[in-house]
Amino acid sequence: MTVVEERPAPAAEPPRRPFRAWALLRNSWRQLTSMRTALVLLFLLAVAAIPGSVLPQRAVNAEKVAGYFREHPDLAPFLDRLGGFDVYASPWFAAIYLLLFTSLVGCVVPRLLEHLRALRTVPPDAPRRLERLPQHAAPLAGPDDPAAAAAAAAAVLRRRRFRTVVRERPDGTWTVSAEKGHLKETGNLLFHFALLAVLVGVGFGHWYGWHGNRLLVQGADRGFCNSVTQYDESSLGPRIDASDLPYFCLRLNEFDASYQDSGMPRSFGAHVDVQTEQDGPWRPEEFTVNHPLRLPQANVHLLGHGYAPILRFTDRYGEQQTKIVPFLPRDQMLTSEGVVQFPDVNIDPKTNKRDEDLQVAFEGVYLPTVDPSGGPTSVFPAERSPALFLTAYRGNLGVDAGLPGSVYALDRAQLANGQLKQVSGERPQRLTAGQSWTLDDGSKLEFLGTLQFATLAVRYDPTQPLVLGGAAIGLLGLMLSLAGHRRRVWFRVSHPEASEPGGGGSLMEAGGLPRTDYPGFAEEFEQVVAAVRDERTP
Structure with missing residues (x-):
C-alpha cells in the first residue's frame, strides 16, 4: 500500500489593496479637471469679482476707499480684513483663479488631443440597419449603376461641405459616409x-504691470513726473522695481467740464503738457474719460475732478503762507470736504521758535453752487455761486509726532484729547472769492479763489x-460653438433583386444621425436626400 503524504495547499495571497493616497489623488484630479468643475469655478470667479465692482478698490481710486471708511466706520475695517478693497489681490480670489486655470488645462488638453484624432479619422461606414436611425429615407430605385450613384451622392455631399468617404463592399454594395459639424468642438x-x-x-x-494714482492740481508749477514718490498711491508688480518705470512728466493746464441741466456730467476734458524725454520738449495733449492719454509704456486715465481752494493765512506776527489744497467731492454735485493745515505759523521773531500749541487749521466744505434755500450741499457741480464754509482750530495738530495721517482730515485723536480746539466763539464762516476772515488773535485768512484738479490713474499692462x-x-x-452641429449622413447603393421591376439599375437608401441636439436636422436631411435624388434623375 502506498501512502501519499498530504501537503497543505499554499496559502492564497491576500488581494492587494490599492494605495489609498494615490487613489485619492487620482480621483481628485479627475474631479478637478472635469468640465462641470471648470464651470463651477468659472461661476465662483464671477461671483468673487462682484465685490470688486461694488466696493471701491485701492488700486483704482484710493480716495473713494478713504471716503467709504468715513461713511462706514464700523463696516469698512471688517471688509478691509476680508480683502474687500483689494479683491483682485486677495488670497481667496487667487485661489479660485489658480484652481480654474488648473482645471481648464486638465480639461482642455485631453479634449484637444481627442479632437485632433477625430479630425484625422474618416467617417465610419454605414450601419447595417439604416431604418433604425432617427432619420431614414426609403429605398429608391434608379437607372444608374451603384458606383455612379455613390459618386453622385458623394458629389452632392461635398458641395454641402460634408467630409465624405465612398466605400465598396465585397458584395458589390457601395456606401457613402459623410460627416459635418466639427466646428462646434473647434x-x-x-x-x-x-x-x-x-x-x-x-x-x-x-x-x-504697475499703476499709480495722482491728484493733479491745475498749474504749470504743480506737475509731476513718473516716480513712485510722486504718486498719491502706487503699486508695482512683483517683477518690477521703481527704477524700471519709464520717464515722463505731466502738468495740467486746463480742465473742461460741461453738465446737463440736471447736473449730470456731459463731458470731461483735460488739457495737459507732456514731456517724455529728460530735458526734452513739452508737447500739448488732450484726453477724456473714455479716451486715455497713451504714452510709451503707460496709459493715463481720467477718473474725475474737483476744486482746490487757494487760501492765504497771515499769522499774528504778520507772516504769510499760501496753500492750494484739494477738497475731495462727496457727491455728484461736487460738494467737497477738506482741511487746510498751517503747522509752521506763529513763529516768534524774537526767539525764532514755534509754539506747537499755536498751530492753525481750517476744516470745512466747498460748495460750487450754494443752495438758495440754505441747504448744506451744492445744487450744481459748476461754479455758479461758489462759497467756502470753514471752521477754525488752534492747538497741536499732531503732525510733529512722525505718525502717518490723512491730509484731507484733522487728527480726531488731537481733538479728543483737547490738544486741538475749535477757536472759541467762532462758528463756520462763509467766504467767497476775495473775502477774508479775521480770527480772535488778529490772524487773518483770505480766500483767493479756486483751481481745478483732475484725478488721474496711470496704468501699464504689458x-x-x-x-x-x-x-x-x-x-x-462661442459663436462657432453655438452655430455648429455635428451630424452624420449615410447612403447605401446596391443592385435590386432580379425579381423587382427596374432590374439592372440601383437601389439607394439613406439614413442620418445628429451627434448633438439639432432641431433642424430633419429638414436638412430631407434637403440632402432630395438633392441626391435630383442628381440621379436622368
Whole structure:
C-alpha cells in the first residue's frame, strides 16, 4: 500500500489593496479637471469679482476707499480684513483663479488631443440597419449603376461641405459616409483656450504691470513726473522695481467740464503738457474719460475732478503762507470736504521758535453752487455761486509726532484729547472769492479763489493685447460653438433583386444621425436626400 503524504495547499495571497493616497489623488484630479468643475469655478470667479465692482478698490481710486471708511466706520475695517478693497489681490480670489486655470488645462488638453484624432479619422461606414436611425429615407430605385450613384451622392455631399468617404463592399454594395459639424468642438476649444489666454494675461499683467494714482492740481508749477514718490498711491508688480518705470512728466493746464441741466456730467476734458524725454520738449495733449492719454509704456486715465481752494493765512506776527489744497467731492454735485493745515505759523521773531500749541487749521466744505434755500450741499457741480464754509482750530495738530495721517482730515485723536480746539466763539464762516476772515488773535485768512484738479490713474499692462485677443477669440469660439452641429449622413447603393421591376439599375437608401441636439436636422436631411435624388434623375 502506498501512502501519499498530504501537503497543505499554499496559502492564497491576500488581494492587494490599492494605495489609498494615490487613489485619492487620482480621483481628485479627475474631479478637478472635469468640465462641470471648470464651470463651477468659472461661476465662483464671477461671483468673487462682484465685490470688486461694488466696493471701491485701492488700486483704482484710493480716495473713494478713504471716503467709504468715513461713511462706514464700523463696516469698512471688517471688509478691509476680508480683502474687500483689494479683491483682485486677495488670497481667496487667487485661489479660485489658480484652481480654474488648473482645471481648464486638465480639461482642455485631453479634449484637444481627442479632437485632433477625430479630425484625422474618416467617417465610419454605414450601419447595417439604416431604418433604425432617427432619420431614414426609403429605398429608391434608379437607372444608374451603384458606383455612379455613390459618386453622385458623394458629389452632392461635398458641395454641402460634408467630409465624405465612398466605400465598396465585397458584395458589390457601395456606401457613402459623410460627416459635418466639427466646428462646434473647434469653437468649444477656441473658447476655452481663449479663456486660458485671458487668465495667463491677467496673471502676467499683475507680475509685470504697475499703476499709480495722482491728484493733479491745475498749474504749470504743480506737475509731476513718473516716480513712485510722486504718486498719491502706487503699486508695482512683483517683477518690477521703481527704477524700471519709464520717464515722463505731466502738468495740467486746463480742465473742461460741461453738465446737463440736471447736473449730470456731459463731458470731461483735460488739457495737459507732456514731456517724455529728460530735458526734452513739452508737447500739448488732450484726453477724456473714455479716451486715455497713451504714452510709451503707460496709459493715463481720467477718473474725475474737483476744486482746490487757494487760501492765504497771515499769522499774528504778520507772516504769510499760501496753500492750494484739494477738497475731495462727496457727491455728484461736487460738494467737497477738506482741511487746510498751517503747522509752521506763529513763529516768534524774537526767539525764532514755534509754539506747537499755536498751530492753525481750517476744516470745512466747498460748495460750487450754494443752495438758495440754505441747504448744506451744492445744487450744481459748476461754479455758479461758489462759497467756502470753514471752521477754525488752534492747538497741536499732531503732525510733529512722525505718525502717518490723512491730509484731507484733522487728527480726531488731537481733538479728543483737547490738544486741538475749535477757536472759541467762532462758528463756520462763509467766504467767497476775495473775502477774508479775521480770527480772535488778529490772524487773518483770505480766500483767493479756486483751481481745478483732475484725478488721474496711470496704468501699464504689458499683456493687454493678449487679453484683448483672448476675448476676441473667445467670442469667435462661442459663436462657432453655438452655430455648429455635428451630424452624420449615410447612403447605401446596391443592385435590386432580379425579381423587382427596374432590374439592372440601383437601389439607394439613406439614413442620418445628429451627434448633438439639432432641431433642424430633419429638414436638412430631407434637403440632402432630395438633392441626391435630383442628381440621379436622368
